[in-house]
Amino acid sequence: MGRLLYDLAGADERLRFSPYCWRVKMALAHKRLAFETVPWRFTDRDAIAFSGQSKVPVFMDGEHTVTDSWAIATYLEDTYPDRPSLFGGPGGQAVTRFMNSWGDRIVMGGIAALIVADVVPNLAERDRDYFIASREKMFGKPLDEVIAGRDDGVKAFRASLDPMRAVLRHQPFMGGAHPLYADYIPFGVFQWARCVSAFELLAPDDPLWTWRERMLDQHDGLARKAITREAITTG
Numbered sequence: 606m607g608r609l610l611y612d613l614a615g616a617d618e619r620l621r622f623s624p625y626c627w628r629v630k631m632a633l634a635h636k637r638l639a640f641e642t643v644p645w646r647f648t649d650r651d652a653i654a655f656s657g658q659s660k661v662p663v664f665m666d667g668e669h670t671v672t673d674s675w676a677i678a679t680y681l682e683d684t685y686p687d688r689p690s691l692f693g694g695p696g697g698q699a700v701t702r703f704m705n706s707w708g709d710r711i712v713m714g715g716i717a718a719l720i721v722a723d724v725v726p727n728l729a730e731r732d733r734d735y736f737i738a739s740r741e742k743m744f745g746k747p748l749d750e751v752i753a754g755r756d757d758g759v760k761a762f763r764a765s766l767d768p769m770r771a772v773l774r775h776q777p778f779m780g781g782a783h784p785l786y787a788d789y790i791p792f793g794v795f796q797w798a799r800c801v802s803a804f805e806l807l808a809p810d811d812p813l814w815t816w817r818e819r820m821l822d823q824h825d826g827l828a829r830k831a832i833t834r835e836a837i838t839t840g
């Protein structure tokens with residue numbers, strides 16, 4: 606049995622936009638592990654019921670099923686210690702836990718508030734009502750209202766990334782000279798936005814812009830080659 610990743614897909618099944626699945630895909634590429642993906646939609650509950658929960662990523666490695674991007678990353682590190690490390694050792698892994706929680710709250714929270722409404726037209730028809738209702742519940746208001754005023758909102762988002770920016774002034778990646786899982790965490794969220802939204806989150810003179818470009822080139826341009834809404838709408 607090979608390796609299989611249940612990967613969130615849009616109306617066009619080539620559009621794979623989950624930030625958490627992107628973290629895992631970058632981690633698998635980093636470990637140089639071959640894998641296949643299964644396109645999954647929000648309403649395909651039954652397809653992943655075997656995993657005991659209702660979210661992707663769901664990763665299967667032979668007999669093993671692992672869910673949650675952080676758990677998958679640590680599983681890969683433990684199971685494939687002879688492959689390039691995702692954390693640079695136990696201390697690195699412990700510190701990267703902070704990056705995971707910062708990435709989920711500040712980067713994911715910040716970007717979601719700017720682009721969540723842009724996700725909808727990319728979704729399979731059958732997913733739309735569920736996505737809108739669940740995200741409106743999350744934000745406590747209609748999605749159009751969530752992103753209203755985002756031209757101003759993006760300034761606060763950019764400022765919130767100062768801790769990362771300060772690090773990237775000294776080194777090309779959060780991991781140092783080369784990317785580590787600490788890079789894949791925030792990058793997965795930027796890649797989500799890139800797949801589904803035209804809204805520009807960063808300014809071209811931002812060191813984070815250059816970092817994002819470098820990340821897009823990693824692993825033979827894995828993320829850059831991914832199909833985006835732009836590629837689909839312009840044919």
Ligand SMILES: N[C@@H](CCC(=O)N[C@@H](CS)C(=O)NCC(=O)O)C(=O)O
Nearest residue numbers: 623624625659660661662673674675
């Ligand atoms: N903490 C989880 C979060 C996973 C998650 O929220 N996945 C989203 C897709 S990006 C999902 O499957 N959501 C299902 C739903 O909202 O019903 C991780 O790091 O993997």
